[in-house]
Amino acid sequence: MEAFTLKVxxxxxxxxxxxxxxxxxxxxxxxxxKAARQVVRVLHSMxxxxxxxxxxxxxxxxxIAIKDYEGHAFQRxxxxxxxxxxxxxxxxxxxxxxxxxxxxxxS
DNA sequence: TGCTTGACATGGG
DNA sequence: CCCCATGCCAAGC
Numbered sequence: 001m002e003a004f005t006l007k008v009x010x011x012x013x014x015x016x017x018x019x020x021x022x023x024x025x026x027x028x029x030x031x032x033x034k035a036a037r038q039v040v041r042v043l044h045s046m047x048x049x050x051x052x053x054x055x056x057x058x059x060x061x062x063x064i065a066i067k068d069y070e071g072h073a074f075q076r077x078x079x080x081x082x083x084x085x086x087x088x089x090x091x092x093x094x095x096x097x098x099x100x101x102x103x104x105x106x107s
Numbered sequence: 108t109g110c111t112t113g114a115c116a117t118g119g120g
Numbered sequence: 121c122c123c124c125a126t127g128c129c130a131a132g133c
Binding site: 065071 | 116
């Protein structure tokens with residue numbers, strides 16, 4: 001797989017509990033700011049294999065991206081259990097929970 | 108090799 | 121706030 005994909009995996013694994021990152025942000029830190037859609041694929045295909053904290057990834061608006069109602073509720077529940085509060089039970093305050101990785105920590 | 112597929116992002120109307 | 125078009129790009133077939 002591409003080096004980019006591996007970085008995405010590592011970055012996601014480094015998101016601390018109680019914090020979140022957006023697809024675009026992850027793509028940017030991984031080296032390709034415009035590859036947000038690849039982050040989506042990684043979550044779909046590697047979450048289980050690499051035990052990724054997939055629920056800590058949301059879209060740029062602070063909304064949960066899952067379309068399926070059940071899945072959507074499940075992710076919101078997981079985040080809530082880590083202390084992430086939802087405004088109007090609908091979205092997250094990114095200014096408060098967005099995580100900014102240490103730029104010099106990657107390999 | 109070429110085409111399709113997304114849990115996206117962003118700007119306009 | 122909603123809907124739409126457009127840009128993007130690795131992976132799978």
